[in-house]
Amino acid sequence: MNSNTILIVDDEPKVRLLLKRCLESDGFNVIEAEDEARTLEAISAHDVKLITLDVNLGGENGLQIAKRIRQNSNIPIIMITGRDDVIDRVVGLEVGADDYITKPFHVREVLARVGSVLRRTGSVEVAAKTVPEAPDTHIAAEDFEEGVIFDGMTAYxxxxxxLDRDSALVEMTSGDFRMLAVFLRNPKKILSRDRIMDLLHGTEGSPVDRTIDNQVAKLRKKIERDPAAPVLIKTVRGVGYMLATNVKPSGK
Incomplete structure (x- = not known):
């Protein structure tokens, strides 16, 4: 059985089922609990790597449960709530939550955030979702001003x-270029949707999952030989995207 166990704590069976199917499809082992007592029992009986915890558990307070968990454990916690309440978010982080998701959520956002928290906290084996570090290309800021080459194309x-592979100018929007710049400055690195959003806008926050996916799809149409079968910007299932090619200064 997969040792990467996630505990779902929610009093709504439909929500637990949705999260369970979502996480199991990505290879995680999932256990469930609907209240504090069963949550603490599950933590004691299993090697739990991460907890998704609903703020509102019937008559119980998920924030208080998170606080009790944190008294004896450093298991990463992602709070989930139906209220987009800044106060809840602040209190959740203050009691030790590692991230926050607001209902209704997209399953891709859940997978991206789970993967991001697990990697950030080092709580789980993620070897299957990583690649060897690319050699340091030492591309300086002035190299980007002079132009960089990737897969036969040159970007200024x-x-x-x-410029495409035939040195013809490619029609690009400013949004296309911002997305391209993110990947060119991070070649052969897996980037979560959260990280891409941070690099695009320089702020933290919940990315609109489909917005990132749509922007990547648009960029693929501009740089991939076959956008339907992309080989440059690869999807890393359950995590995000990766530019799977070398980038080097055009003058070297």
Whole structure:
């Protein structure tokens, strides 16, 4: 059995079922609890790597449960609530939660956040979702001004120009270039949707999952030989995306 066990704590069976199917489809072992007593029993009986915890558990307070868990354990906790309440978010983080998701949520967001928290806390084996570190290319800021080459194309990010494999100018929007720049500055690195959002906008927050996916899909149409079978920007299932090619200064 997969040792990467996640505990779902929610008093709504439908929500537990949705999360269970979502996480199991990504290879996790899932156990469930609907109240504090069963939550503490599950933590004691299983090697739990992460907990998704609903703020509202019938007559119980999920924030208080998180506080009690944190008194004796450092298991990562992702709080889930139906209220987009800033106070709940702040209190949740203050009692030790590692992240926050608001209902209704998209299953892709859940997988992205679970993967992000597990990697950040080092709580789980993620070897299957990582790749060897790419050699350090030492691309400096001035190299991007001079232009960089990837898969036969040349990008001049300072002037928003991309030349295709035949040296023809590719029609790109500023949004296309911002997304391209994120990948060119992070070649062969797996980037979660959260991380891409941070790099695009320089702020933390919940990305609109489909927005990132749609932007990547648009960029693929501009740079992939076959957008339907992308080989440059690869999808890393349950995590995010990766630029799977080398990037080097055009003058070297």
């Amino acid at each position: 990010l300072d002037r928003f120009e991309l």
